[in-house]
Amino acid sequence: MNLFDVYPVQDITIAKAQGSYVWDDHGQRYLDFYGGHAVISIGHTHPHWVQRIEDQMHKISFYSNSIHIPLQKELATLLGEVSGKEDYQLFLCNSGAEANENALKLASFYNGRKKVIAFKKAFHGRTSLAVAATDNPAIIAPVNETSNVLFLPFNDEFALAAAFRQHEISAVIIEGIQGVGGIIEATASFLKAIRNLCDSHNAVYIADSVQCGYGRTGKFYSHDIAGVDADIYSMAKGMGNGFPVAGISISPKFKAKHSMLGTTFGGNHLACAAAIAVLETIREEKLMQNAAEVGAYILDELKDVPNITELRGRGLMIGIELPEAFKQVKANLLHKHHIFTGEAKPNVIRLLPALNIGKTEADHFIKALKEEIA
Numbered sequence: 001m002n003l004f005d006v007y008p009v010q011d012i013t014i015a016k017a018q019g020s021y022v023w024d025d026h027g028q029r030y031l032d033f034y035g036g037h038a039v040i041s042i043g044h045t046h047p048h049w050v051q052r053i054e055d056q057m058h059k060i061s062f063y064s065n066s067i068h069i070p071l072q073k074e075l076a077t078l079l080g081e082v083s084g085k086e087d088y089q090l091f092l093c094n095s096g097a098e099a100n101e102n103a104l105k106l107a108s109f110y111n112g113r114k115k116v117i118a119f120k121k122a123f124h125g126r127t128s129l130a131v132a133a134t135d136n137p138a139i140i141a142p143v144n145e146t147s148n149v150l151f152l153p154f155n156d157e158f159a160l161a162a163a164f165r166q167h168e169i170s171a172v173i174i175e176g177i178q179g180v181g182g183i184i185e186a187t188a189s190f191l192k193a194i195r196n197l198c199d200s201h202n203a204v205y206i207a208d209s210v211q212c213g214y215g216r217t218g219k220f221y222s223h224d225i226a227g228v229d230a231d232i233y234s235m236a237k238g239m240g241n242g243f244p245v246a247g248i249s250i251s252p253k254f255k256a257k258h259s260m261l262g263t264t265f266g267g268n269h270l271a272c273a274a275a276i277a278v279l280e281t282i283r284e285e286k287l288m289q290n291a292a293e294v295g296a297y298i299l300d301e302l303k304d305v306p307n308i309t310e311l312r313g314r315g316l317m318i319g320i321e322l323p324e325a326f327k328q329v330k331a332n333l334l335h336k337h338h339i340f341t342g343e344a345k346p347n348v349i350r351l352l353p354a355l356n357i358g359k360t361e362a363d364h365f366i367k368a369l370k371e372e373i374a
């Protein structure tokens, strides 16, 4: 049997990983400034995370949501504390798309409406309504097409207000910083406008925090810069540091009813153990503070480097836009300097390293980038 060939892959096999470094099967070491797409939050094979998962495996790895799983409550309490949303409620699932799918579904249950506002260049996942709310026609199959999603220009308060005047809106879904879209940050003023319009129209504000959340920007949710709360936060990637676990944090105004949401694997024992280990580490090692400090250092060091068209981002979610002539830079960083980075169209280098990188790793990257472009 062959693999279904949907991924363009680098000709590299990673055999081992630790912290912010990975090694290929020939022993070559690479600096990981990509984190497998923002997933590695506390560093590869972090000892506390390994220990928690290993201990849990010896007890019980999985049972369905038909029994008590105290680890879920432990996770919810810890998430409430670390995220600063202690009165919110947690529903656990398995991926970012599934989290957004459940958020949009919950919004529609709540106000009985169908229309969703999403934004140009948004990415919310590859399933049903999540992909319909993703601004990329190439990944929307005919069966996913719907007239229920309106795509508006990002950060455009007039277009937003006009859409609320013209339609009965169920939900607005927005990334605090668009990741796949090229590291484009929502303004505090725009997020506040979403909050106000949702309040006055009984619509639901969904903060997609799958990529920009979990401490990456120095705040737990990047949307927190606006000083207003969303109704639902979706999260995934950094939540398990590579163990598949996702969830939505739900405002107390939503009342749960049995069977309105559900999943077989979501919230299983092992997933909870991994997610608890991540939050404990974020708290113990002050990783949000580190992400803010090292991120600010990188942005500062790069701000006067010639040939950068635009430098964007916050904390450890950084986009470096380069002119077309430098389109080989990402490949050179990987093959010449042995540094993994991400990319976004048209020519943006995306940095999504673990939240515990230090200045040594930052300087290693900055030196390599300068060699390539300055």
Ligand SMILES: Cc1ncc(COP(=O)(O)O)c(C=O)c1O
Pocket (backbone or CB within 6 Å): 095, 096, 097, 098, 100, 123, 124, 125, 126, 175, 179, 180, 208, 209, 210, 211, 212, 236, 237
């Ligand atoms: C902002 C955002 N939302 C949702 C998703 C979908 O997450 P998953 O691939 O876990 O379904 C992604 C994945 O890249 C994302 O970046």
